[in-house]
Structures are given as C-alpha cells and as structure tokens.
C-alpha cells in the first residue's frame with residue numbers, strides 16, 4: 428500500500444505571511460525521507476496555497492512520484508500538460524469550499540474527459556479521477572478510459588459507528604467494481620491515524636493520499652516522523 432503525502436497545507440502556512448517559509452519543496456524532501464511514495468500538490472484556481480513555481484520546485488527535487496491534483500479549468504489543464512507530472516488527479520473545485528467537498532461528476536463531464544484523456548496519455552501522464560464510491564461514476568470512469576479512480580473517503584471519515592461501517596462497505600464494493608473494470612484504485616480525504624487502517628486493509632486499494640492529518644501531526648513530531656507513523660498506522664500498528 429503506497430502513501431502519497433499532500434503538502435498543500437505547508438504552503439497554506441507560508442501564504443499566511445506571504446513569505447518563503449515553510450518551504451513546500453523542503454517539506455517534500457522530508458516526506459520522502461519519512462517513506463512517502465509520492466507527493467501530491469493541488470494547484471487550485473485561486474492559488475490559495477500551492478503556487479505555480481511550487482509544482483516545478485517540488486518536481487525538480489523529489490525522486491518519488493509527483494501527483495498534481497487539479498480541476499478541469501482550461502488554464503490549469505494547460506499548466507499540467509506543460510509540467511507533465513507522472514500523475515494527475517482530476518477533482519471538482521469550488522471557490523468558496525474549505526477543501527474538495529465531493530467527487531468529480533464524471534457523467535456530466537464525460538465529453539470533456541474523453542477529449543482530454545489522450546492529451547494526458549500522449550505525455551505518459553497517469554490520470555486519476557477523484558470520485559464518490561458510486562457505481563454510476565465508476566462505470567463512467569471506465570468509459571472515459573481513466574487509468575485510476577481515487578475514492579473519496581470523506582463520508583467514511585466524517586461518520587462513526589454503524590454509519591461508518593456502511594460507508595466502509597460502499598468503499599469496498601466500489602473498489603471491487605473498479606478493479607473488475609480494469610481501473611486502479613486509490614483513496615483519500617479525511618483519513619487520519621485512527622481511521623486509516625480499515626481503508627488500508629481493502630486489498631483492491633493501491634495508494635492513499637493523505638494531507639491534513641500528517642501536516643497537523645508534523646507540528647509536534649516533525650514531518651519525517653509524521654509520515655513514518657502514518658505508514659505504520661496504515662499497517663494497523
């Protein structure tokens with residue numbers, strides 16, 4: 428099970444003062460040293476945290492995979508094709524949200540995704556679609572020839588007790604269906620040191636993308652240790 432570390436919130440702290448500290452690319456190196464398998468950055472349309480130069484700065488220094496999270500905005504797509512990271516994860520984006528609230532509506536964007544997919548594939552960029560654990564969306568992800576889906580685990584993370592068990596079942600069924608359709612399966616959003624092990628135990632899931640919990644823990648133990656601890660938590664320890 429691979430871990431992609433989302434370092435957006437390192438940039439959030441930097442943007443609070445508009446200076447250069449803390450540096451996202453130094454954070455990426457710390458996460459790599461802690462055992463991260465990839466680094467994720469979300470270049471939002473409003474540039475509220477990650478800036479254009481962060482994407483290329485991080486890309487230059489890491490030897491693990493760069494995953495660029497992005498919306499379908501034409502300007503952002505243009506940047507992504509130019510930067511050509513190993514992976515992109517396509518997400519819906521609203522200006523007023525605090526974080527990505529729901530999955531991408533693949534059905535509603537089917538035409539556009541079918542047109543964009545060869546552009547990414549021509550540059551050998553793996554395309555992941557961030558979607559809710561819904562059969563309809565997974566089937567649409569297959570139709571547009573995505574490589575991967577990232578299952579939105581927010582509803583699972585926000586629930587508890589019987590509701591959380593129901594959400595977990597939905598994710599498990601979604602992961603199975605996606606695998607049957609030939610899609611690779613990742614998951615993420617709202618995962619933390621307590622709730623990650625059950626998601627990591629789903630055999631079809633290949634990679635988790637985690638940001639807020641790791642950056643929060645890093646304030647107390649450092650980023651390298653926070654990443655190492657998350658990898659242990661994923662193994663159920």
Ligand code: PXP
Nearest residue numbers: 527557615616617636637638639
């Ligand atoms: N995956 C996607 C597609 C996301 O949008 C986010 C949030 O930026 C994450 C994973 C990580 O979520 P969190 O910060 O809650 O771990």
